[in-house]
Amino acid sequence: MDCHICSKPCESFVHTKTSITYYHCNACEYIFKSPKYYQDLQTQKERYNLHQNNEEDADYRAYFQRFLDFVLPYVSGVHTALDFGCGRSSLLAQLLEEEGISCDYYDPIYHPHTLDDSKKYELIVSTEVFEHLHQSKEVFENLLGRLDKGGYLAIQTEFHTNEHLGFQTWWYPQDPTHIVFFRVKTFEVLCETFACKIVAENGKNMVIIQKM
Numbered sequence: 381m382d383c384h385i386c387s388k389p390c391e392s393f394v395h396t397k398t399s400i401t402y403y404h405c406n407a408c409e410y411i412f413k414s415p416k417y418y419q420d421l422q423t424q425k426e427r428y429n430l431h432q433n434n435e436e437d438a439d440y441r442a443y444f445q446r447f448l449d450f451v452l453p454y455v456s457g458v459h460t461a462l463d464f465g466c467g468r469s470s471l472l473a474q475l476l477e478e479e480g481i482s483c484d485y486y487d488p489i490y491h492p493h494t495l496d497d498s499k500k501y502e503l504i505v506s507t508e509v510f511e512h513l514h515q516s517k518e519v520f521e522n523l524l525g526r527l528d529k530g531g532y533l534a535i536q537t538e539f540h541t542n543e544h545l546g547f548q549t550w551w552y553p554q555d556p557t558h559i560v561f562f563r564v565k566t567f568e569v570l571c572e573t574f575a576c577k578i579v580a581e582n583g584k585n586m587v588i589i590q591k592m
């Protein structure tokens with residue numbers, strides 16, 4: 381199997397608990413689940429409906445606030461944003477509005493008709509979305525196309541540790557809708573491919589990319 385990000389040959393390994401095959405690219409450090417386990421949107425929706433994301437919940441607000449505390453210092457001066465893959469809630473968009481940033485939101489399951497293809501943004505945020513993407517490279521490119529030149533793409537997804545033993549015991553792949561796994565290196569390769577650069581990353585789960 382060739383890497384879905386950089387097209388180089390991947391090595392495969394089998395998860396000892398689930399017997400599911402994963403592919404691991406040594407070049408860009410991307411890990412992806414065997415595509416035969418990818419789920420359709422309806423099956424994913426049944427899983428997402430279990431998520432208890434209450435907008436009044438202080439923990440849920442704090443969770444987004446941690447993301448914004450990391451991102452906002454690097455993107456000062458932006459006025460327009462899109463929350464891509466917001467889920468059922470528009471809370472992150474609301475928090476951005478409170479920061480004086482006009483924010484649209486889109487979700488393929490819960491808010492599927494909110495994208496305006498003629499519109500460009502100075503900032504796109506996407507939290508806990510990329511690990512669900514069947515075609516993450518194509519979505520990455522699509523999002524860059526929705527950014528102004530110099531605009532920012534801020535992504536939150538848990539970075540893996542780049543070794544198989546740790547992957548077997550990691551909680552993140554245990555969610556069946558989590559199918560692809562990144563490291564900073566993966567985003568570096570995407571940036572080389574699509575003429576953008578990493579502005580900041582926290583080594584754990586957040587990365588900010590700027591379109592050149």
Ligand SMILES: [Zn+2]
Pocket residue numbers: 383384385386387388405406407408409410
């Ligand atoms: Zn690769």
